[in-house]
Amino acid sequence: MNERNEKTADIEDQAFAAKAKEVFDQSVQGLDAEAQSRLNRARHGALAHAGSGVSHSQWLRWAPATGVAAAAVVAVVVLTGRPPVDELTPPATVSDFEILLDQESFEMLEELEFYSWIDLEVEGNGNVG
Amino acid sequence: MTAGACQIAVSCTREQITGTTELQQERELNRFLAEIEKRALRIAEISIRDRDEAFDLVQEAMIKLVRNYADRPEAEWTPLFYRILQNGARDWHRRQVVRNRVMVWFGRSSSDDDDRDPIASAPDPIGRTPDEKLESQEAMESLELAVAALPRRQKEAFMLRTFEGLDVAATAAAMGCSQGSVKTHYSRAIHSLRETLGEHWQ
Numbered sequence: 001m002n003e004r005n006e007k008t009a010d011i012e013d014q015a016f017a018a019k020a021k022e023v024f025d026q027s028v029q030g031l032d033a034e035a036q037s038r039l040n041r042a043r044h045g046a047l048a049h050a051g052s053g054v055s056h057s058q059w060l061r062w063a064p065a066t067g068v069a070a071a072a073v074v075a076v077v078v079l080t081g082r083p084p085v086d087e088l089t090p091p092a093t094v095s096d097f098e099i100l101l102d103q104e105s106f107e108m109l110e111e112l113e114f115y116s117w118i119d120l121e122v123e124g125n126g127n128v129g
Numbered sequence: 130m131t132a133g134a135c136q137i138a139v140s141c142t143r144e145q146i147t148g149t150t151e152l153q154q155e156r157e158l159n160r161f162l163a164e165i166e167k168r169a170l171r172i173a174e175i176s177i178r179d180r181d182e183a184f185d186l187v188q189e190a191m192i193k194l195v196r197n198y199a200d201r202p203e204a205e206w207t208p209l210f211y212r213i214l215q216n217g218a219r220d221w222h223r224r225q226v227v228r229n230r231v232m233v234w235f236g237r238s239s240s241d242d243d244d245r246d247p248i249a250s251a252p253d254p255i256g257r258t259p260d261e262k263l264e265s266q267e268a269m270e271s272l273e274l275a276v277a278a279l280p281r282r283q284k285e286a287f288m289l290r291t292f293e294g295l296d297v298a299a300t301a302a303a304m305g306c307s308q309g310s311v312k313t314h315y316s317r318a319i320h321s322l323r324e325t326l327g328e329h330w331q
Binding site for chain 1: 155158159162163166167168170171180184187188191192194195196262265266268269272290291292294316319320322323330
């Protein structure tokens with residue numbers, strides 16, 4: 001009896017997976033021309049990287065010191081300054097600092113430089129804009 | 130033929146072989162990426178719910194695969210590619226958590242500039258009628274929301290097994306876990322999705 005139930009459940013699971021696959025495939029086939037064009041450019045860009053001498057990670061390793069310094073300033077402000085506005089938001093932790101200094105987060109570092117600038121503007125003028 | 134001439138001839142032949150091999154490898158990589166890129170984009174989009182960011186993740190995964198793993202056997206490319214993509218999605222989620230904290234700090238919401246329009250206005254590329262297209266879009270939207278709500282490992286196992294069609298071994302390689310874990314995550318994902326979507330979805 002149990003064996004039959006398990007077989008029935010397996011068949012139903014397989015039917016569900018088949019339906020999910022069908023719906024997913026339709027959404028893939030329905031990608032518009034712009035998306036396909038962007039993917040095409042991304043692929044050719046990636047293949048062009050194959051022959052380039054300096055790797056992305058090496059470039060990130062030599063990221064400008066200003067970005068790291070800005071991240072450090074913001075991290076110190078976030079960790080030691082006034083509490084967040086939203087009481088429900090958990091306070092920033094040391095792990096945030098590690099994420100900020102992660103090589104993969106360079107784009108974030110660039111943005112944090114901007115946030116650092118805003119912070120300095122607020123301290124200098126009392127407001128922004 | 131002198132010894133010097135022989136050496137030059139051998140050197141030229143070696144360079145030709147190397148050049149031919151690189152060209153062939155590039156062609157194989159191009160074919161592989163062209164085959165996988167659309168599904169990868171949709172899988173990334175379902176993972177992070179943002180198409181522009183999904184494009185970036187897919188391109189980054191392409192670059193890393195080409196740069197670091199082009200010499201590996203072709204059979205390993207798919208699990209390697211998805212492993213890179215999953216790691217990228219995981220890092221993206223971690224950065225979002227930090228970004229949201231910073232946004233809260235400055236009293237801004239990260240969703241302030243979210244102006245994505247989910248309704249495509251262009252004609253359907255595969256020639257479905259508007260009703261068929263709408264029905265399929267609604268089914269996919271329900272599925273996407275349900276998949277997005279799954280725990281991360283269940284989500285990965287389900288998408289790799291069902292959407293990409295990887296077997297258990299390749300899924301385990303892509304997820305960096307045992308085959309037993311893949312089976313458990315996949316089974317739980319299926320049951321959870323069936324319960325969430327209900328009988329009418331099928």
